[in-house]
Amino acid sequence: MSAVSAELPRHIDRRELESVVIRFAGDSGDGVQITGSQFTDTTALAGNDLATFPDFPAEIRAPAGTTFGVSAFQINFGARSIATAGDAPDVLVAFNPAALKVNLSDIHPGGLIVLDTGTFSARNLEKAGYATNPLEDGTLTKYRTLKIDISKLTLEAVKEMGVSSKEGLRCKNFWTLGLVYWLYGRSRQSTIDWLQRRFASRPEIANANIAALNAGHAFAETAEMPGEISSYVVPPAPLEPGVYRNITGTDAMAWGLLAGTQLAGIKLVFCSYPITPASSLLHALANLKQYDIVTFQAEDEIAAACSAIGASYGGALGITSSSGPGVALKGEAIGLAISTELPLIVVNAQRAGPSTGMPTKTEQSDLYQAVFGRNADSPVAVLAARSPADCFEVGIEAVRIATKYMTPVIVLTDGYIVNAAEPWRIPDMGAYEPFPVQFRTDPEGFHPFLRDPETLARPWVKPGTPEMMHRIGGIEKSFSSGHISYDPENHQKMTDVRAAKIDGIANDIPLQTVEDGTEGGALAVVGWGSTYGPISRAVGNLRAEGEDVSHVHLRHIWPLPRNLGDLLGKFDRVLVPEMNSGQLVTLLRAQYLLPAEGLNQISGKPFKISTIEAAIREQLEK
Amino acid sequence: MSAVSAELPRHIDRRELESVVIRFAGDSGDGVQITGSQFTDTTALAGNDLATFPDFPAEIRAPAGTTFGVSAFQINFGARSIATAGDAPDVLVAFNPAALKVNLSDIHPGGLIVLDTGTFSARNLEKAGYATNPLEDGTLTKYRTLKIDISKLTLEAVKEMGVSSKEGLRCKNFWTLGLVYWLYGRSRQSTIDWLQRRFASRPEIANANIAALNAGHAFAETAEMPGEISSYVVPPAPLEPGVYRNITGTDAMAWGLLAGTQLAGIKLVFCSYPITPASSLLHALANLKQYDIVTFQAEDEIAAACSAIGASYGGALGITSSSGPGVALKGEAIGLAISTELPLIVVNAQRAGPSTGMPTKTEQSDLYQAVFGRNADSPVAVLAARSPADCFEVGIEAVRIATKYMTPVIVLTDGYIVNAAEPWRIPDMGAYEPFPVQFRTDPEGFHPFLRDPETLARPWVKPGTPEMMHRIGGIEKSFSSGHISYDPENHQKMTDVRAAKIDGIANDIPLQTVEDGTEGGALAVVGWGSTYGPISRAVGNLRAEGEDVSHVHLRHIWPLPRNLGDLLGKFDRVLVPEMNSGQLVTLLRAQYLLPAEGLNQISGKPFKISTIEAAIREQLEK
Amino acid sequence: MTVQQAPVALTAKELTSDQEVRWCPGCGDYAIIKAVRSALAEIGTPRDRTVFVSGIGCAARFPYYMATYGFHTIHGRAPAIATGLKLANPELDIWVVTGDGDCLSIGGNHTLHVLRRNVDVNVLLFNNAIYGLTKGQYSPTSRVGTKSPSTPMGSIDNPVSAVEFALGCGARFVARSVDTLQKHLPVVMKRAHAHKGASFVEIFQNCIVYNDGAFAHFTDREIAADTQVFVEHGKPLLFGKDNDKGIRLNTSTLKLEVVKVGENGVTVGDILVHDETNKVLATLLAQMQPPSFPVALGVLYAEEGLDYTTAVYAQVAAAKSKKKAVPMAELLRSGHTWRVGV
Amino acid sequence: MTVQQAPVALTAKELTSDQEVRWCPGCGDYAIIKAVRSALAEIGTPRDRTVFVSGIGCAARFPYYMATYGFHTIHGRAPAIATGLKLANPELDIWVVTGDGDCLSIGGNHTLHVLRRNVDVNVLLFNNAIYGLTKGQYSPTSRVGTKSPSTPMGSIDNPVSAVEFALGCGARFVARSVDTLQKHLPVVMKRAHAHKGASFVEIFQNCIVYNDGAFAHFTDREIAADTQVFVEHGKPLLFGKDNDKGIRLNTSTLKLEVVKVGENGVTVGDILVHDETNKVLATLLAQMQPPSFPVALGVLYAEEGLDYTTAVYAQVAAAKSKKKAVPMAELLRSGHTWRVGV
Numbered sequence A, B: 001m002s003a004v005s006a007e008l009p010r011h012i013d014r015r016e017l018e019s020v021v022i023r024f025a026g027d028s029g030d031g032v033q034i035t036g037s038q039f040t041d042t043t044a045l046a047g048n049d050l051a052t053f054p055d056f057p058a059e060i061r062a063p064a065g066t067t068f069g070v071s072a073f074q075i076n077f078g079a080r081s082i083a084t085a086g087d088a089p090d091v092l093v094a095f096n097p098a099a100l101k102v103n104l105s106d107i108h109p110g111g112l113i114v115l116d117t118g119t120f121s122a123r124n125l126e127k128a129g130y131a132t133n134p135l136e137d138g139t140l141t142k143y144r145t146l147k148i149d150i151s152k153l154t155l156e157a158v159k160e161m162g163v164s165s166k167e168g169l170r171c172k173n174f175w176t177l178g179l180v181y182w183l184y185g186r187s188r189q190s191t192i193d194w195l196q197r198r199f200a201s202r203p204e205i206a207n208a209n210i211a212a213l214n215a216g217h218a219f220a221e222t223a224e225m226p227g228e229i230s231s232y233v234v235p236p237a238p239l240e241p242g243v244y245r246n247i248t249g250t251d252a253m254a255w256g257l258l259a260g261t262q263l264a265g266i267k268l269v270f271c272s273y274p275i276t277p278a279s280s281l282l283h284a285l286a287n288l289k290q291y292d293i294v295t296f297q298a299e300d301e302i303a304a305a306c307s308a309i310g311a312s313y314g315g316a317l318g319i320t321s322s323s324g325p326g327v328a329l330k331g332e333a334i335g336l337a338i339s340t341e342l343p344l345i346v347v348n349a350q351r352a353g354p355s356t357g358m359p360t361k362t363e364q365s366d367l368y369q370a371v372f373g374r375n376a377d378s379p380v381a382v383l384a385a386r387s388p389a390d391c392f393e394v395g396i397e398a399v400r401i402a403t404k405y406m407t408p409v410i411v412l413t414d415g416y417i418v419n420a421a422e423p424w425r426i427p428d429m430g431a432y433e434p435f436p437v438q439f440r441t442d443p444e445g446f447h448p449f450l451r452d453p454e455t456l457a458r459p460w461v462k463p464g465t466p467e468m469m470h471r472i473g474g475i476e477k478s479f480s481s482g483h484i485s486y487d488p489e490n491h492q493k494m495t496d497v498r499a500a501k502i503d504g505i506a507n508d509i510p511l512q513t514v515e516d517g518t519e520g521g522a523l524a525v526v527g528w529g530s531t532y533g534p535i536s537r538a539v540g541n542l543r544a545e546g547e548d549v550s551h552v553h554l555r556h557i558w559p560l561p562r563n564l565g566d567l568l569g570k571f572d573r574v575l576v577p578e579m580n581s582g583q584l585v586t587l588l589r590a591q592y593l594l595p596a597e598g599l600n601q602i603s604g605k606p607f608k609i610s611t612i613e614a615a616i617r618e619q620l621e622k
Numbered sequence C, D: 001m002t003v004q005q006a007p008v009a010l011t012a013k014e015l016t017s018d019q020e021v022r023w024c025p026g027c028g029d030y031a032i033i034k035a036v037r038s039a040l041a042e043i044g045t046p047r048d049r050t051v052f053v054s055g056i057g058c059a060a061r062f063p064y065y066m067a068t069y070g071f072h073t074i075h076g077r078a079p080a081i082a083t084g085l086k087l088a089n090p091e092l093d094i095w096v097v098t099g100d101g102d103c104l105s106i107g108g109n110h111t112l113h114v115l116r117r118n119v120d121v122n123v124l125l126f127n128n129a130i131y132g133l134t135k136g137q138y139s140p141t142s143r144v145g146t147k148s149p150s151t152p153m154g155s156i157d158n159p160v161s162a163v164e165f166a167l168g169c170g171a172r173f174v175a176r177s178v179d180t181l182q183k184h185l186p187v188v189m190k191r192a193h194a195h196k197g198a199s200f201v202e203i204f205q206n207c208i209v210y211n212d213g214a215f216a217h218f219t220d221r222e223i224a225a226d227t228q229v230f231v232e233h234g235k236p237l238l239f240g241k242d243n244d245k246g247i248r249l250n251t252s253t254l255k256l257e258v259v260k261v262g263e264n265g266v267t268v269g270d271i272l273v274h275d276e277t278n279k280v281l282a283t284l285l286a287q288m289q290p291p292s293f294p295v296a297l298g299v300l301y302a303e304e305g306l307d308y309t310t311a312v313y314a315q316v317a318a319a320k321s322k323k324k325a326v327p328m329a330e331l332l333r334s335g336h337t338w339r340v341g342v
């Protein structure tokens, strides 16, 4: 059997493409995530806009070849602005039968499937749960396929490189990447550079991978490639001028929090306990110790929240992070920060629940917990990031609010945002107004629950400040002396002032704007968090078709922007797509008595653009 | 100075009274709570309806004579149905200056104040924060006063009884009780019986107290009592015929939970961690071990919830209880019970927050926590008791729902309900339909997440059952096999079915009725929990004046009764009084888009009837 | 167990569920589950009376793979859940499977209390000195200097010793073994099972992905004889390839020392004899660490004592004999009642 | 403390806040606060560099009464909060005040970890073997059989020994004293303060309301001489009215025994000499209980070791010297970037 066979419809249109969605899928050990991120970097350098979605298996290292061990990485890139990782892949690269099995149903007919036939052994077919061989049983007739024995060709390509055959076989992802680079006319240089840096201490590995990359590229270019396929062109996107980089939500959040504390002029103390998908923020900050950051892996989430509170009491900014079940454990401690009015940031990388749920899958179902999830009347500020890069801005804003208003701020991201990457126009740091913390040092007339008349914030005093000794605690305290008080009227007053303080933040945040569309009309689609991508694309598509629909996207979940009720009131209908059973919609209905309706998807996956488009059309037809 | 002096307005009207409010107040060591409960028992025997409110100091044993050490007990009793402990006392019995200081502002002008002048020493006045002696400086001119050197008279009364003078002085509460008994024409017998039982092993103490009781009574009856005062008469209330007892919310809940598990035919395992005001339920159940109840004081609230879940997994009914901050710690574990669909009852005796707040004061601010306070989409059933006796019914209903629907049920009580007592017509146990649990024992076609088509509940299998071995856990599971599943559509289906199961409970609970008033009209006052008393009285009063106002009171907070939206829609306005910043009102607005308005009091105290009346009038005038 | 039942005939295969095992190939957990199945087959408790309760972590996946009852709960809370289960039904054989993070980081408090209360459950700690499931952060048992995603410059916390901690908590059965010791492990587990009250077994487990070789300095086959001592009640603490090394107590420093029988006049009589009822000896043994000392494996400590649920049910029985459990209707009428009307 | 400063002159009065003390009259907490004030006055750390952090309970009211910085937090979490505070500012003198419920029931896990990490804070455990603030339920240190509202028939859980637990957690400073020992207490506290790293001090405290006399069997003045032994490094473990009783190690049973000097040929030379650096000795001493043994008071164990925040900041310093903290604008441009337009 020759190493390659192609079954392609004839007369392929070699036109320029506006955008392409590729999904790489394979065993956890196949290097799928590395392949994806190399393709991403190279694509970004080529000037396309893009969005990615890494999809990790639930198991650490599932037995090779099983469906539950399949790892995937999807990238959507284009000549226009890209908002999501794409609904359905145009191209699927499947490194083994299990990867084909798991992903095939997402590919639309006519899509291109690149396969490593070398892995379609009887054993692997069985592990993937295939009774018959899909390469032969007609399963793939609807698709264009490139069936190549990549394993064999890779081993040939690296055989002179002085690596073992096990190591050699590991290069097959770069062989494949070489082929895909050729398909989209990409330069191999940045990947070659990366391999040389990465394997500086083992040059034979670097060289083998480079050889594989080049071989895959050459294979595509040469006669062995079926004649009908040539390189596609995806021209650069009209991006705003500037310096760009790729950034994941995790890195953007780490940098945003650091930038925020620098603007505030205080030390960052980050206390966390590992949990998927939140851990990566701990990892990122642990690598930034040169910025005087202290990171602390606590014994549990309660200790993480409490040590962060202790740090804030000490005059640093205590930040903690977790995912839903871990944040549930922090509720009592957050109450202490509310009562003692200490700054605190709680970053929640949401994941599918309830309970352990599906840790590696994304969801937006912790809004209730953020806004309402504590005993007693205990309002806090709640922010949500809409995309990986947006985490930078949200991180800074969280620091600003926490320190200015002496309050906990809960920041919602999710499994999609923290792992995904997008190109980011690096902002000009000089454009950010510093908001330096003023610690109180003047003992004259001091008590710890005095309030700034404008912000209603209490003074922040560092222990160690001369003559400012004072005591705080979680018992109710007197408005006028700061001492413990059980006085009924005082409790009313303190409850009211705590609420008023948080409510007042609404005066200090931008009025809600319309993302895309008009300030009123037939339908507003209101989103928050990572639904930004699919909503913006869906609304954009339908507006392009002339539909009267607008997109409103919230960063501030609590307090809500002052004008939001009025703004939404100008629309006939309000649709709220959420990756939960309808949480923001509860808030909007209760606040504004608007007949907002939910579009709810709880599948552990981001919305497809088409799902939102369909819902919008349905609303418009009502 | 003679032992007594009275300054009373002349010509007192000796008319029959319809109801009276008495507050006993004194040092924690003065036996105020015992005095109150004896008066309560005797009053109940006399056929009055009544309600009580014990008010404990925050300190264990504050230094004698200080204002923060004052303990109080208020009773409202009458010839008509009594719904609250009363707004303002008609009579204040103050055992020391601090008790006078703390309570005086609650007494309306013309009210009667009984004072022990023997305690008005310079030292005690200073400790109470009195610069001048209120007995002499005109402070009391607005009131009717009975100034008696009770201390001295008590010591005289007991001097022959063979007790030390310290022990003798401790009898002064019974001396005072004797006097108050005379004022309201009460029999001393049940108190004498109680003393004899209580001090069976120390008869000299019993006798001294009885002597004091008799002496106080005789004092009032004889010449030494100012001539103008005679006994009032509060005739029996027209109560439903039956056998009555007094009951606290704690005892009613303990018995309700026990009765529920008996009706269900399963063992009760109660796991808790002490916290004010929830601990008393643990104490009550620990005394009922003869009913095969297991009580377990866990190491913390998390362990309490988890051991209860373990017990339910084992085929008993696991019940846990706490107050707000402790319930906050249970959130993650409740999520596990939701995900594994195990029955669990979580009783929350709410107290004033946030954080430690005011542990001895009451509040209703954990509704958000109960309904929304967990990560992810994790609906549970939520019930609220309206009064001490109502805890019995709610306890049974919680067991029924938890076991029938295999779900956690959160039960909300509060500091007022658990400590207060009210007369209770003992129900006929024969009238309760048993709801025996059917454990699944049939392995045929079994998997643990099969569902009853009607209730959507999964089968409950006791470990130990032959051939039914299975595994459950907090990871998402397949609807069709019960095994772990990360399938997107399955997650949607499971999320939907969990919600549908809880929602379906609404088909199995009574439709909402109107407590007092009509099924529609100008104004509905909607309450939940312990606001029942003041709302029912306020609405009753205004309806008696011909106002168009009705009272709707919820037991089922989640799911809400099926007809509630329609019912409330028939009113022009909806007013929701709550001892929080507006939590039920959020739920109602979001569910029904009704412009319901809140009447919010967060003072750690129950509503006054007058406060609610005023708010109703205001609404009716709008 | 309160009820003694004749053991049933069971095979390892019958103890294996139909679920696909999802540990990484080469993970030490495979060896442990094999040993557990063989121990359980020998113990012969019916499968329907055996329950595995676990927290969260790689180790905690264990219950899914056993054809018994199983409950995969939440992180760190398995001891509390097992306690509740035992309270509901003291006749079950309950095994808690936990990892070093699950047991000693988030779950430390519940471990303390299940041990001090002496609840009759068997705690199996799979100690791989790493957080496996969350991809490799250091754990409370990781040695100082452990580089991990959360400690890129190396960890700085002193590790806790699982067995010293258990002893400090008041555990009455403390033992230790290694994943690869397929003969020793089942023996230790049978002892743990036979002990009435809480048993604590630390099993050194190799995480091949994130902490490969963490215990190699005393588990590697070539050096094991010199770096491990198998303690047995009543037997001298001898070890070494030629079984000629021994542990001796220096009574003046109150410290242990390794001596060689036959050298410097040392005889077997000088070697400490293991007494598993001596808690101080257990503490001394627990503290031994390579390279100066061998690692002590086997039952370090075992002390009889009333177990918790037996005491609980004795109280319930006492309550029943003291106070009559009158019918509900009567209970409601206890104390002061009065009649209105009729 | 990283920064050594000359002590300042301080009086107990200057350490007293203006808040009314709200413990029950006769509570042992009064005696303890007196001793703390006198110790702090001698230590001489400025009031503005001293912080008291507490959880919840009667004991936890402590910070309100000190004219220093103070944080009354939530139940059981003071060690975690103190750790965060120390991380933010290692130059503060931090004292954690906690009760037996706070420290060993809900807070057991944080106690474990603050001790093993060796965070430089001083933990003062006020052990009254009861839950005072919640009105008298038994606690994890209550002896078996304690009748309390939650255990009307008597408690059945084995109590945990606070100091054995602390030693098992890896604590490097463990000491013990009694509320009424007004001379001894300040000495122990000064030692705790001087110790760099986590110090753990158990103070037996009488709760006059809910557990009066719980420790009377060894604290009553009349019998104290025979029921207490004050341990001092390098000194023989002698006690008794005539200082003629001593603790000896039976080297064959590996157990301690009480002997009388002068009887049966026992000389002072036979008596164990306290070595506070010997953890096994500390464990032995911790286990001694009346009536067979006196209760050991004083510094049972003290071992030097790197404290946590020193190690943390050493890493921060190392990171700084290894990687330049480039300005934010530059950090954002690190790695791959590309220019669009312009």
Ligand SMILES: Cc1ncc(C[n+]2csc(CCOP(=O)(O)OP(=O)(O)O)c2C)c(N)n1
Residues within 6 Å of the ligand: A273, A274, A275, A276, A301, A325, A326, A329, A356, B332, C056, C057, C058, C059, C060, C074, C075, C098, C099, C100, C101, C102, C103, C126, C128, C130, C131, C132, C133, C134, C139
């Ligand atoms: C409340 C909560 N916090 C954190 C996590 C994330 N988490 C899962 S397992 C684990 C630690 C695993 O380590 P270990 O217990 O040693 O088990 P191993 O995987 O090594 O067997 C963590 C932190 C979680 N699932 N739940």
Ligand SMILES: Cc1ncc(C[n+]2csc(CCOP(=O)(O)OP(=O)(O)O)c2C)c(N)n1
Residues within 6 Å of the ligand: A332, B273, B274, B275, B276, B301, B325, B326, B329, B356, D056, D057, D058, D059, D060, D074, D075, D098, D099, D100, D101, D102, D103, D126, D128, D130, D131, D132, D133, D134, D139
């Ligand atoms: C989360 C939480 N759970 C429970 C409580 C109730 N609570 C307050 S103090 C306390 C125990 C007090 O005992 P201890 O720590 O020994 O202190 P003591 O009062 O005896 O000094 C408890 C259970 C609480 N405040 N918060």
Ligand code: SF4
Residues within 6 Å of the ligand: A060, A061, C022, C023, C024, C026, C027, C028, C029, C058, C059, C128, C132, C133, C206, C207, C208, C209, C210
């Ligand atoms: S990560 Fe480590 S502990 Fe977890 S399954 Fe893999 S090898 Fe085993």
Ligand code: SF4
Residues within 6 Å of the ligand: B060, B061, D022, D023, D024, D026, D027, D028, D029, D058, D059, D128, D132, D133, D206, D207, D208, D209, D210
């Ligand atoms: S209850 Fe006990 S511990 Fe608490 S203040 Fe009173 S005497 Fe002290």
Ligand SMILES: [Mg+2]
Residues within 6 Å of the ligand: C057, C099, C100, C101, C126, C127, C128, C129, C130, C131, C132, C139
């Ligand atoms: Mg581990």
Ligand SMILES: [Mg+2]
Residues within 6 Å of the ligand: D057, D099, D100, D101, D126, D127, D128, D129, D130, D131, D132, D139
């Ligand atoms: Mg205590």
